[in-house]
Amino acid sequence: MLKPILLVEDNPRDLELTLVALERSQLANEVIVLRDGADALDYLLRRNGYAERDDGNPAVLLLDLKLPKVDGLEVLKAVRETPELRSIPTVMLTSSREEPDLLRAYELGVNAYVVKPVEFKEFVTAISDLGIFWAVLNEPPPGSLRLTRRGNN
Amino acid sequence: MTTAHTAFDQAVERCAQEPIQVPGSIQPQGFMLVLDEQDLCVLQASENAERWLGAAAPELLGRTFAELISDSFDLRAQMQYLPVDEVFPFHIGDVELRQPSPDCSHMRVLVHRHDQVLITEFEPIRTASGPSGHGDYYPLVRAFVGSVLKVSCIVELLQQSVLQIKRITGFGRVKAYRFDAEGNGEVLAEVADPGYPSYLGLCFPASDIPRQARELYRVNRIRVIEDANYIASPLYPHSNPRTGKPLDMSYAALRAVSPVHLQYMRNMGTLASTSLSIVVDGKLWGLISCHHDQPHAVDLPTRTACELLASVLSLQIESREAHTGTQTMLDMRQRIVRMLASMADHDSVSAGLNALPQVLLDFASATGAAIISAERCDLIGVTPPAAQVNALVHWLSQQDAESVFSSDNVRRDIQDLPELAKHVGGVLAVAISQIHSHYLVWFRPEQVRTVNWAGRPEKAISAAGSLNPRHSFERWQEDVGGYCEPWDPLIIEGVAELRIAVLGIVLRKAEELAQLAGELRQSNKELEAFSYSVSHDLRAPLRHIAGYTELLTEVESENFSERGQRFLKHIEEAAHFAGTLVDNLLNFSQMGRSALRMSDVDLNALVETIRNELAPDFAGRTIIWDVEKLPKVIADPAFINLALHNLIANAIKYTRGREPARIEIRAKQHPHETEIYIRDNGVGFDMAYANKLFGVFQRLHRMEDFEGTGIGLASVRRIIERHDGRVWADGEINQGASFHFALPRHSSNT
Numbered sequence: 001m002l003k004p005i006l007l008v009e010d011n012p013r014d015l016e017l018t019l020v021a022l023e024r025s026q027l028a029n030e031v032i033v034l035r036d037g038a039d040a041l042d043y044l045l046r047r048n049g050y051a052e053r054d055d056g057n058p059a060v061l062l063l064d065l066k067l068p069k070v071d072g073l074e075v076l077k078a079v080r081e082t083p084e085l086r087s088i089p090t091v092m093l094t095s096s097r098e099e100p101d102l103l104r105a106y107e108l109g110v111n112a113y114v115v116k117p118v119e120f121k122e123f124v125t126a127i128s129d130l131g132i133f134w135a136v137l138n139e140p141p142p143g144s145l146r147l148t149r150r151g152n153n
Numbered sequence: 154m155t156t157a158h159t160a161f162d163q164a165v166e167r168c169a170q171e172p173i174q175v176p177g178s179i180q181p182q183g184f185m186l187v188l189d190e191q192d193l194c195v196l197q198a199s200e201n202a203e204r205w206l207g208a209a210a211p212e213l214l215g216r217t218f219a220e221l222i223s224d225s226f227d228l229r230a231q232m233q234y235l236p237v238d239e240v241f242p243f244h245i246g247d248v249e250l251r252q253p254s255p256d257c258s259h260m261r262v263l264v265h266r267h268d269q270v271l272i273t274e275f276e277p278i279r280t281a282s283g284p285s286g287h288g289d290y291y292p293l294v295r296a297f298v299g300s301v302l303k304v305s306c307i308v309e310l311l312q313q314s315v316l317q318i319k320r321i322t323g324f325g326r327v328k329a330y331r332f333d334a335e336g337n338g339e340v341l342a343e344v345a346d347p348g349y350p351s352y353l354g355l356c357f358p359a360s361d362i363p364r365q366a367r368e369l370y371r372v373n374r375i376r377v378i379e380d381a382n383y384i385a386s387p388l389y390p391h392s393n394p395r396t397g398k399p400l401d402m403s404y405a406a407l408r409a410v411s412p413v414h415l416q417y418m419r420n421m422g423t424l425a426s427t428s429l430s431i432v433v434d435g436k437l438w439g440l441i442s443c444h445h446d447q448p449h450a451v452d453l454p455t456r457t458a459c460e461l462l463a464s465v466l467s468l469q470i471e472s473r474e475a476h477t478g479t480q481t482m483l484d485m486r487q488r489i490v491r492m493l494a495s496m497a498d499h500d501s502v503s504a505g506l507n508a509l510p511q512v513l514l515d516f517a518s519a520t521g522a523a524i525i526s527a528e529r530c531d532l533i534g535v536t537p538p539a540a541q542v543n544a545l546v547h548w549l550s551q552q553d554a555e556s557v558f559s560s561d562n563v564r565r566d567i568q569d570l571p572e573l574a575k576h577v578g579g580v581l582a583v584a585i586s587q588i589h590s591h592y593l594v595w596f597r598p599e600q601v602r603t604v605n606w607a608g609r610p611e612k613a614i615s616a617a618g619s620l621n622p623r624h625s626f627e628r629w630q631e632d633v634g635g636y637c638e639p640w641d642p643l644i645i646e647g648v649a650e651l652r653i654a655v656l657g658i659v660l661r662k663a664e665e666l667a668q669l670a671g672e673l674r675q676s677n678k679e680l681e682a683f684s685y686s687v688s689h690d691l692r693a694p695l696r697h698i699a700g701y702t703e704l705l706t707e708v709e710s711e712n713f714s715e716r717g718q719r720f721l722k723h724i725e726e727a728a729h730f731a732g733t734l735v736d737n738l739l740n741f742s743q744m745g746r747s748a749l750r751m752s753d754v755d756l757n758a759l760v761e762t763i764r765n766e767l768a769p770d771f772a773g774r775t776i777i778w779d780v781e782k783l784p785k786v787i788a789d790p791a792f793i794n795l796a797l798h799n800l801i802a803n804a805i806k807y808t809r810g811r812e813p814a815r816i817e818i819r820a821k822q823h824p825h826e827t828e829i830y831i832r833d834n835g836v837g838f839d840m841a842y843a844n845k846l847f848g849v850f851q852r853l854h855r856m857e858d859f860e861g862t863g864i865g866l867a868s869v870r871r872i873i874e875r876h877d878g879r880v881w882a883d884g885e886i887n888q889g890a891s892f893h894f895a896l897p898r899h900s901s902n903t
Binding site for chain 2: 011013014017020095116117118119120121123
């Protein structure tokens with residue numbers, strides 16, 4: 001069983017486009033979508049609504065920088081401060097090129113940082129590179145299959 | 154003064170030590186009794202009193218005024234006419250002597266309080282021989298006052314004065330002279346009877362009148378010597394019993410003078426003299442000196458009239474000098490105001506002064522000036538070469554910072570810079586800001602002037618080292634070089650005023666700059682916030698438009714008409730362009746904010762990389778590249794790469810359609826900067842728009858002809874300016890263009 005990709009994105013259009021991009025990258029992993037930082041922490045820490053979820057961490061955490069309630073950097077910080085979560089590969093997705101964000105994310109131990117390009121093709125390339133690297137290449141599950149994924153229901 | 158005293162200096166100093174105010178004796182034309190003011194008894198008497206009183210001086214001691222002189226003259230009663238604060242001999246009345254002497258029966262009594270005693274002086278009343286006949290000089294004085302009001306210049310004033318004084322006193326020659334700063338006296342006016350040598354225009358050296366004599370002239374405005382061959386009459390006893398010292402005769406009319414002076418008079422052929430002091434602002438300004446080749450008496454009314462004339466003259470000179478001073482000050486202030494206004498207009502001290510070169514020169518009555526600031530040295534009028542002005546500024550910077558520096562002889566005063574004296578005589582300088590080495594300097598040329606001395610100025614020195622007055626007063630010429638016209642103290646004061654005013658402006662500017670910097674910081678913060686929100690909020694929708702359009706094209710393309718597909722393509726391109734625009738703008742704003750990371754940059758390698766990167770843009774075209782060996786520069790490699798990238802991309806873009814296109818990249822080394830330029834044979838531009846080229850969003854071409862966001866050249870300028878360099882461009886429509894940038898050269902060790 002492949003570990004899922006956890007995508008935290010509040011903007012519905014970015015979400016849709018990201019999912020298309022992930023779909024095109026032909027990754028086999030399931031994509032779990034959450035819409036804000038608080039939800040993401042609940043999921044990761046198996047609290048509240050997610051207390052009963054299957055255990056195990058996602059293969060990769062794709063985190064938008066600006067999120068409602070708890071923003072991306074705070075989620076990242078919590079992940080890095082929690083021993084069980086610390087090893088989750090985390091990628092920041094953002095529109096921002098602003099240095100303070102970039103520096104802060106690196107200080108908090110982000111694994112990669114992607115400025116979402118305007119060009120959709122570039123975006124697809126960037127997302128699939130990320131997915132392949134972190135979800136597949138990083139932890140190649142034995143005998144894994146390539147499945148064609150339909151989008152998130 | 155100099156430590157190496159010459160024998161002459163020592164002799165002059167010895168002369169100045171002579172206690173001339175306590176000579177111990179008097180001139181013999183009258184006699185002196187020193188009284189105790191309480192009992193009016195005699196404490197000291199001049200030995201010649203015997204001639205009038207019939208008793209030797211020792212016999213006079215202890216006796217009262219009344220018993221010695223006259224019963225009818227009540228001294229105590231007359232004393233009430235003596236003003237309490239009067240210090241000069243005051244004529245309190247005339248007495249008839251008990252025993253008339255052969256030449257006179259009546260004597261004038263002059264008294265003054267000094268040295269704790271009452272000094273009474275007696276002088277014979279002579280029949281008046283002056284033009285007024287009866288000693289009534291009022292009409293003369295009135296006429297004199299009337300006449301001096303009409304004359305315009307000081308020399309004329311002096312000429313009027315000597316004429317009047319000669320008329321009143323009957324002296325053979327009367328001359329007036331003025332002392333210069335060193336104390337040399339120049340004869341400015343003279344009237345002389347036939348047979349008297351003329352001294353008009355001649356200079357009497359300062360050593361002629363020793364220091365203590367000058368001081369006596371200053372406090373006691375008249376001195377009479379009736380006969381240079383007189384035999385002085387000593388006081389008996391020698392010392393004033395109240396003080397135990399010889400009597401201080403500073404104010405006494407009969408005071409005996411220095412034997413050196415009597416010798417000086419005899420050498421000059423003068424047997425009688427009267428000197429009247431001209432005192433201006435409490436300083437000895439000059440003297441009127443009257444000479445006669447024979448002994449010549451000047452009686453009291455005449456002396457009083459002369460004193461009055463001299464006082465009127467002094468006041469006139471004082472008021473004229475004050476007036477001239479006020480006028481000078483007023484002119485100077487007007488010039489200061491003009492210069493300040495100009496500095497404010499130009500927003501710069503240097504530029505403001507440079508705009509008014511004549512005012513700056515006139516301000517100090519100078520022929521040349523220099524304005525030195527941290528960046529530049531502007532020369533106005535006749536000045537030494539810039540290198541020497543800079544050396545002078547360096548020298549000045551080691552002197553006292555606060556005060557105005559002035560020299561009317563740079564050879565003597567600035568011995569470290571001997572070259573300077575070849576160009577100028579005098580320098581006036583003031584530091585506006587020493588930290589920034591900001592100076593104003595004025596120059597005056599050397600003026601060789603000829604001084605006509607009344608005899609060689611050195612007095613002969615006797616074997617004993619004392620001073621012997623010279624025998625010859627023949628004109629003796631000396632050329633005095635190395636000096637410029639002396640700087641008027643008012644000008645020096647004015648320069649100090651200018652400095653304070655300019656400092657005010659500089660300070661205000663500094664405050665404005667500080668405030669501006671604060672506002673700039675604030676607006677920079679706002680700009681950061683703005684670009685952050687642009688980057689976040691604007692990029693997202695653009696991304697969505699681009700993304701969905703592409704998806705739509707992919708998924709639904711077969712359902713669209715050809716026209717519809719074209720529209721889709723336009724939407725996609727527009728979104729893409731807008732995205733690029735936003736990205737470029739963000740880059741551009743970041744360029745102004747991020748720190749430069751300087752290092753050695755190999756421009757040839759950069760150009761090569763950029764050409765490879767841009768290769769797809771000119772695929773299929775013929776471009777003749779002419780890239781010279783470029784020098785290494787010290788710069789931020791990423792930024793310089795971006796600037797070169799923009800310029801080369803432009804050259805490729807704007808030569809589109811040229812077969813072949815030519816792109817030349819060359820460098821020129823200048824003393825202070827390295828210039829790089831990129832020349833092409835493309836469409837060029839109209840030089841009328843050259844100033845717009847480097848502005849943000851400035852485009853000179855239609856989008857259909859040449860695409861672009863209008864940020865490229867603005868970025869180039871920002872990058873180069875951040876390196877303290879400059880950018881410019883040359884071009885002509887359809888004749889190609891060249892874009893230049895110049896980076897400051899750093900010394901090899903940085």
